[in-house]
Amino acid sequence: MTSTILIAYATRYGSTQEVAEAIGDRLRERGLAVELKPTFEVSTLKPYSMIVLGGPIYMDRWHHDARRFLKRYYTTLQEKPAAIFALGPLHQTPEEWQDARQQLDRALEKAPLLKPIAIEMFGGVLSPTRLHFPFNHLKASDARNWSNIIDFADTLAEQATEHVVI
Numbered sequence: 551m552t553s554t555i556l557i558a559y560a561t562r563y564g565s566t567q568e569v570a571e572a573i574g575d576r577l578r579e580r581g582l583a584v585e586l587k588p589t590f591e592v593s594t595l596k597p598y599s600m601i602v603l604g605g606p607i608y609m610d611r612w613h614h615d616a617r618r619f620l621k622r623y624y625t626t627l628q629e630k631p632a633a634i635f636a637l638g639p640l641h642q643t644p645e646e647w648q649d650a651r652q653q654l655d656r657a658l659e660k661a662p663l664l665k666p667i668a669i670e671m672f673g674g675v676l677s678p679t680r681l682h683f684p685f686n687h688l689k690a691s692d693a694r695n696w697s698n699i700i701d702f703a704d705t706l707a708e709q710a711t712e713h714v715v716i
């Protein structure tokens with residue numbers, strides 16, 4: 551087994567990809583080898599020592615591609631350290647964060663034997679100009695907290711160095 555970490559992400563408008571890239575950059579800064587791929591481009595988990603799976607919440611559900619990845623690789627994901635992240639809440643209201651976390655947990659309930667080394671929810675991005683009515687009338691926002699994202703990556707880096715012989 552190599553010591554490469556896979557960051558597999560689902561996205562519709564790119565904000566989750568940017569978070570995946572930031573996590574990847576941080577892990578590389580910490581001396582780890584990282585591959586970044588959209589979930590649909592992954593055909594095997596064999597080469598990877600750790601898997602990070604990320605996707606946004608849309609209409610109360612974790613992105614379809616993330617759920618599909620979880621189902622497809624459920625068995626392998628139990629055998630390697632795996633971490634999960636999601637993007638969703640656009641405002642700092644506790645209800646919105648609780649709802650988003652429940653939506654993520656509902657997706658993870660379908661994979662009860664998976665014991666992620668970390669699960670994290672990040673704020674999401676709304677770019678109304680890219681959306682259809684009525685969402686194109688909403689206010690643009692970016693609730694991503696980059697310092698929390700870097701902290702998450704640092705937690706993964708620590709776990710990776712524990713699990714992986716570099």
Ligand SMILES: Cc1cc2nc3c(=O)[nH]c(=O)nc-3n(C[C@H](O)[C@H](O)[C@H](O)COP(=O)(O)O)c2cc1C
Nearest residue numbers: 561562563564565566606609610638639650674675
């Ligand atoms: C049409 C629409 C529906 C959304 N539904 C939810 C939702 O149910 N729960 C939530 O927490 N965030 C929701 N969001 C926020 C997205 O998760 C957020 O915009 C995220 O950053 C999108 O990721 P992407 O740019 O990678 O596609 C929604 C956003 C849009 C545009």
